[in-house]
Amino acid sequence: MQRLSLLLLAGLCSLSWAQYDDDPHWWFQYLRSQQSTYYDPYDPYPYPYEPSEPYPYGVEEGPAYAYGSLPPPEPRDCPQECDCPPNFPTAMYCDNRNLKYLPFVPSRMKYVYFQNNQITSIQEGVFDNATGLLWVALHGNQITSDKVGRKVFSKLRHLERLYLDHNNLTRMPGPLPRSLRELHLDHNQISRVPNNALEGLENLTALYLHHNEIQEVGSSMRGLRSLILLDLSYNHLRRVPDGLPVALEQLYLEHNNVYTVPDSYFRGSPKLLYVRLSHNSLTNNGLATNSFNASSLLELDLSYNQLQKIPPVNTNLENLYLQGNRINEFSISSFCTVVDVMNFSKLQVLRLDGNEIQRSAMPVDAPLCLRLASLIEI
Structure with a gap:
């Protein structure tokens, strides 16, 4: 039966049975012959939630006026340090001005841009006059946690996006409005995320905390029932978060010190598609049988x-990256518990290069289990 299955598979691959007898690794050679170029590394964010430029009009310089015409005069309530284009009456551009403080924000504003300045503080009440704000961009400044008003964002009940990345924050800001959908806190010096730091943010869909000094997050993520993307990469985590949001689709934990993943850890997130745990301290002793047995991945x-x-x-897994480990054996049972014509893996890409394994270690029944693979690197 096994010989018949392999014969059928060889026919599908346009290979003769004589070729199989001459070279027991013909299937691996066939895959390599189909690869016109080396596999291109994966995109940082493969799903729709790519980090977006915090400009509603798509350009950092602000909206352009019609060529050959003079711009209309700016409204009188616009701070002299900023630009408030009449064509876009709800946007205020104060970026790249060497500002050291936050100017007055007119009540009509919904989009304010203070990025790439020298601002060190966000004083209490600075946004009280503009409670209809939707976007606040404060990234690329020198803001410290002890100079952020405790309730400075709490009155912004319509705020959807808050950019505080690339500052000098050492702790999570808050309280934050329930309306928030995107929170950018990456490239700071935050060391921990208290369990109540994100309380009430039931509409949050994307949380960026990468490139901090976080050692612990506890159960702070559990209540984020709308969260789709969580980026905790480039921190100092030794453990994965205690429970993941039910709607989560993308989880980034690369470049940490994680050494263990509990049994059936991802089953609480049935929509999870992408998990990245590269450059950590994982060993087989720190993994359970079902640590990664999630059907949605x-x-x-x-x-x-x-x-x-x-x-x-x-x-159901389609892409598995294992390069740069110490793997010394190829176990087909890791992919198929039963190997026959009806049971097979959907794996398309398998990276095993940079390990202690040779091509000759590939089992003879690998073509049957991994019949959909288009790239295998050993």
Whole structure:
């Protein structure tokens, strides 16, 4: 039966049975012959929630006026340090002005841009006159946590996007309005996320906390029932968060010190598609049998850890990155618990280069289990 299955597969691949007898690794050679170029590294954010430029009109310089015409005069309530284009009466551009303070914000404003200045504080009440704000961009300044008013954002009940990345924050700001959908706190010096730091943010869909000094997040993420993207990469985490949001689709934990993943950890997030845990301290002793057995997962990155065996994965997984580990054996049971014509893995990309494994270690039944693979690097 096994010989018949392999014969059928060889026919599909336009290979003869004689070729199989001459070279037991013909299938691997066939895959390599189909690769016209080396695999291009994955995109940082493969799903629709890519970090967007915080400008509603698409250009940092602000909206342009019609060529050949003079711009109309700015409204009188616009601060002299900023630009308030009449064509876009709800936007105020104060970016790249060497500002050291936040100017007055007119009540009609919905989009304010203070990025790339020298602002060090966000004083209490600075936004009280403009409670209809939707976007506030404060990234690329020198803001410190002790100079942020405790209730400075709480009255902004319509705020959707808050950019505080690339500052000098050492703790989470708050309280924050429930309306918030995107929160950018990356590239700061935050060391922990208290359990109540994100309380009430039931509409938050994207949270960027990468490139901080976070050592612990506890159960702070559990209540974020709308969260789709969570980026905690480039921190000092030793453990994964205690529970993940139910709507989560993208989880980025690369470049931390994570050494263990609990059994069935991802099953509480049935929509999860992408998990990246590269450049951590994972070993097989820190993993359970079902640590990564989540049927929704499409991409799993475990590269550059300390794994010696291929961990079991779900048959629905399409991309698995294991390069740069210490893997010394190829276990087909990690992909298929049963190997026959009807049971096979949906894996398309498998990276095993940079390990302690040879091409000759690939089992003879690998073509049957991994029949959909288009790239295997060993």
